[in-house]
Amino acid sequence: MYTQALDSPGAEPRSPASAGEAERERRFQERIDRDEKIEPKDWMPEGYRQTLIRQIAQHAHSEIVGMLPEGNWITRAPTLRRKLVLIAKVQDEGGHGMYLYSAAETLGVSRGELIEQLLAGRAKYSSIFNYPTLTWADIGAIGWLVDGAAIMNQIPLCRCSYGPYARAMVRICKEESFHQRQGYEIMLTLARGTPAQREMAQDALNRWWWPSLMMFGPSDAESVHTAQSMRWKIKRFSNDELRQRFIDVTVPQAQFLDLAVPDPALRWDEASQHFITGPIDWSEFQTVLKGHGPCNRERLGARRAAHDAGRWVREAAAAYADKHRDRTGGGAERYAQAV
């Protein structure tokens, strides 16, 4: 569901160690420039590998942590239909995390290491999930705005230069559009409901609007890694370009709901044909990113508790597999006869 342009240190291209290395990097860049895809066993610069591992892992962690704010409402969904839909959506997010962890593993990092980094608090995930889901309307706002912003970010990633990441994104984007539509449908129902329901919808928009805009990451002027990622075709559009696109498609959707976007400075600019927003409060973004958002501790606490509570299941499955292997001396062929 959710990517966020998270800039983090370490992605600087190193100066090539030798003439041979420089030649390989030049040929690598030529392949990228020809729009060839890079596959796991192909040679790639270390900076490219590390940038991708970090970005794909952050994306995977975001999917996994992203299940928590919505999972919070599964037992309290207002109807059976809404509950079915929400369970399916949360299950999709889990699946998206799995696709992405697998894609990251093709670059030489293990699943265990990635999980360990998340649980130890050393990995980043999208800061949007450190906000609480206080009312049912938040489930609508998340689907509409958070998934909407994620889709805007993810569609260009389907053309990313790294094959396994691009393929995972194609699969994810296919599954994603129901997420946004179900969210908007919740908002529409509330906006057309009782005054109390309308108020609930407005309150959710008020709280999710700015954090959603921040999902696109720092403004281009502040974003140090954009240029290299663009050259490598990991990234196709800048943070500000994607944010603007999101604003332009989302404001009319808010108008249709007859809800007010919580930005007194918002205006339509006839000359550029864009909606112009007021300034974004980046200090809030930095605060949440550094771990001081409303739910940072709670989210990691929940992941750790789930990991610990599931340990006996993992151990039992491993023990069962060992026992089974000892008795049959293999056995996989019974399940997968490739003929």
Add this chain to the structure above:
Amino acid sequence: MNEDWALYEVFIRARSGLEHKHVGSLHAADARMALEHARDTYTRRQEGVSIWVVRSSEIIASDPEEAEALFEPARDKVYRHPTFYDIPEEVKNI
């Protein structure tokens, strides 16, 4: 850190009549769990009627560095394609 379960590659037949196609990978403790996880991970929307899973460590892959040596010999053998041969227009059904 726990040791990871074995990695499996997943292949899915979208419907009968089509070949199984690689769709991704997953970790599982054994083959049965790999099939069940493949079902949950890769066929939530009726994407398949049959699944193969195979341990990733059992796959033997060609080396991209050797791609030239492996595939270059086919490049100049255009006579393996039907368009290499000139047949007069009047000749039909060939």
